[in-house]
Amino acid sequence: MRMKLHLNYVFKLAVILPLLFISTDLMAQSDHTGQAYPTRTFAITGATIVQAPGVVVDSGTVVISDGLISAVGTDVVIPKNAEVIDGSELFVYPGFIDGMSNTGAARPDQMERPDDLFTPDPPNDYAGITPEESVLSQIDVSENSIESMRKLGFTISHTVPYGRMLPGSGAIILLSDKETTYDLVLKQDVSMFTQFSGAPGAYPGNTLGIMAKWRNLYTQASLSKDHETLYASNPGGIQRPTQDRALQAFYPVIDQAKPVFYHTNSMLEARRAMKLKEELGFSLVLSDLEEGWFMTNDLKDSDIKVLMSLDLPDEPKESEDEDKTDEVAHLEQRRLQAYNQFLSQYSEFNEAGIPYGFSTIGTTTNNIKGNLERLVASGLSEDAALAALTTNAAELLGIENIAGTLEAGKLGNAVVTTAPYFEEGSKIKYVFVDGDKFEYDTSKKASSEISEEGMDVLLGSWNYALSSPQGEQTGEWIFTNEGGSLTGMMTSNMGGPDMDMNNLSFMDGTLSFDFSFDAGGQSVEIVVVGDVSGQEFSGEASIAAFSMSIPISATKVPN
């Protein structure tokens, strides 16, 4: 009897199991990597579900199946083939949406300066005027940034290309783990990305030229569009239109079908973008805005959309000098006021009824969670912060029908945490992107891009030397541990200012960071990459504007 049952059971399994192991490649090959996940149906049960800011389901169930959210609620039937996750201690949020970033894009090599460069009229690609290009040509599925952002709960990113004045169009991608670029793409060609970044040593070199060039391009595009329309209706007797791809890229912007995402950190840059919008009439999104408090009233009743930067300034530290002069005390007080004003602009916008999403384009990944916590601590309501991460961002990007909330029918994007997200110490245990599950180890400290050992190798001071053609430039690198993440700064013995290291990363013995400074109105970026062995570093500093690399070495100062 038992034998028969056993055989029966085995027989059923033998039929059912292979069906469960369906891989996309139905050529009867067994999956040799063993990577194919057994199911695309998940049920998180008994969890606190935050469907949208302010909409909470206690002890509910979310079912994600075949890439979509199939059910959310308290009376949900759990499908038989679901992987059941006990959510009794867990909190589920809609997957976060990044309003604008470079996530997934690889920075292209710098164009070499042509020997016969005619500075007043350089080729468009050298000047960085390539609005016809798409970020998709820069997206690399193996980019670290996809995984780094996903780990923080981001499931969708509006990624824009690297470049100068008009690098190209942005695309909305899923921060999933896929084989090819197009598997990640949710929507392409969704925006015209632009910034105040001039051509290296050529026209337009700075803001003056950039503003004029924008007006010229837009107006020329408008006329060219009229010309093409006329020609298309009946070409007889009409000059053949010139096919200028840069101008053609403006046509959907002129038709208001494609918005312009202007990267504007400062108030002055934002005002210049607004001035262009007023004159020319395109749809504008001020992106990565850091000085919004100047413009609250102007933005309140306008159709300009906003993405606030998540890059908060460091909290100012007062000097502990007992002989501190009154002047220094006053300066410190004003600096603190400026810091508080920066933090409070997020609530101010919320109270003024200005909806905004977040842009992480200028923010170091490691700082994102901490910055969100700081915002909430300074008075921003959790609902407002969550809206910026989810519903507002979805609406701004035009994907609110498929993302931003945990509702049946929307994309299977979710973040599952061990405690309420904004609570200090809460960790992300699962992230669902496109209905695929990603699990993270919450037992130990969240791993950063730099391991503990890595930190120890770097922490402290290093004396560096840059072998430039004019001689050796020296100074110090100072690496410090700021609340668990590594930060770095470099000084100069030649009288230059101290500079922060951006995008600092140390993996497998390779140290890399970049810094930028203003050289006569143009922003110059220098990327340093090299290997650390023991107490020695040797690598190269590449200077984009002159497309050259120079050797740089450093020696650690013994503690």
Added chain:
Amino acid sequence: MRHSACRFQFLQLKCLIKMKRFDMKKLTFLIALLLIGTNVIMAQVPKGDVLIKNGTVITITDGTLENTDVLIQDGKISRIGTSLKNRNGVTEIDATGKFVMPGIIDAHSHIAGTSINEGTSQVTAEVQMGDVVNPLDISIYRALAGGVTSIHLLHGSANVIGGESETLKLRWGVTDPQDMMFEGAPRTIKFALGENPTRGGRSRGIQPQSRMGVEAMLRNSFKEAQIYKQKWDAYRADNSRRKVAPKYDRRMETLVDILEGEVLVHCHSYRADEIYMLLNVFSDFGIENLTFQHANEAYKVAPELAEFGAGASVFSDWWAYKLEVYYSTAYNAAILTNNGVTTSINSDSGELIRHLFHEAAKSQKYGGLSDEEALALITLNPAKQLGIDDRVGSIEEGKDADIALFEGHPLSSYAIPVMTFVDGVKYFDRENDAVDQRLSVDPEDTIEDVHIFDADEQHKCMQDAEITNLYDFLNK
């Protein structure tokens, strides 16, 4: 109100209104028409009501009036007289023992601008300083403390034909660049001759590399503009429905506007030969409105300048910093004035702007100009050169209340500016001068007790135009 807004109206509303100089009533009406279309909200600039009592009023145009009151209403000088009654109960300022003069106008300044030169091309008539106005620059306050109420924010002198400049009122405290504009001021543009553009050309391997090249580029540019205008005139005159517009170019549009007399040209120059060259070029192309900036050798061609009707905006006594500036004299301003040339004295510096009244006084020592002639160099004359003399530059009923109060006669070595008004609003008061005037503070500022170098005090005519080399990059 920028002419540029009209251009885009042309494309959208097919508006063919041309803005000629300058019938204020017609202009206001035209502006109102365009505003309905463009939804541009005119900046609501603050305007004040004040009664300045019992001062020595230096009117510039009508002599000096002792013990005289100036009544300001809604930002305008409404009455000048003795023992005026304060009927509306406005704030009273006791100016007994003080001198009341028109706010100083600096015709050559680079403060309050984020970028100064688009030096990558030698002809950039399409760029506008109005795009880079920075109302947060502390130099604005310092200028107010020197009795200055308006500045001419110039494009730098790296290019033969630079960008449009912007006339501004120093309304310290506003953060929207629009609120600093001198509303209704005519368009102006910057040209440059001599060593600055040729140095730029030589370092980039482009024209001009010599003074011959400068003249050639001027003539070529105007010729190209004439051809551009012909094409567009033909297009507009064409009644066919199937016509294709010629290529649009803002650079050419602005050059055409210069040819048509709608833009006042201010040209950086030093040597008499190049000054004379430009007079010839402008005569050939029929351009009449011209002011030479610096013009250290203008005294050599003063009669020719007067005959042409060109103005000169000069330094009081700064020279020999370049080869082309060697043959100069402190008598320049006086010689030009005596030859009938409209002359002003400017600062071209965030430091000099704070004591332009002393600079004007030097023309009394070097040239014996009268008090009125000397003060006109920093008030009415720069106003004329900027086309704003109907609004400012003297204390007359109906003009804007841009006024500076001095302790001691402004031309005295002991002069101290004590109050400065723009549109009747007090922006500087020595008695209430807070130490920290900054409008915006960087939350990541490093606070150090030592102050070594202030870049604002340098002359910025070539800023942003230098070819930076690696050494400069790494040592900035």
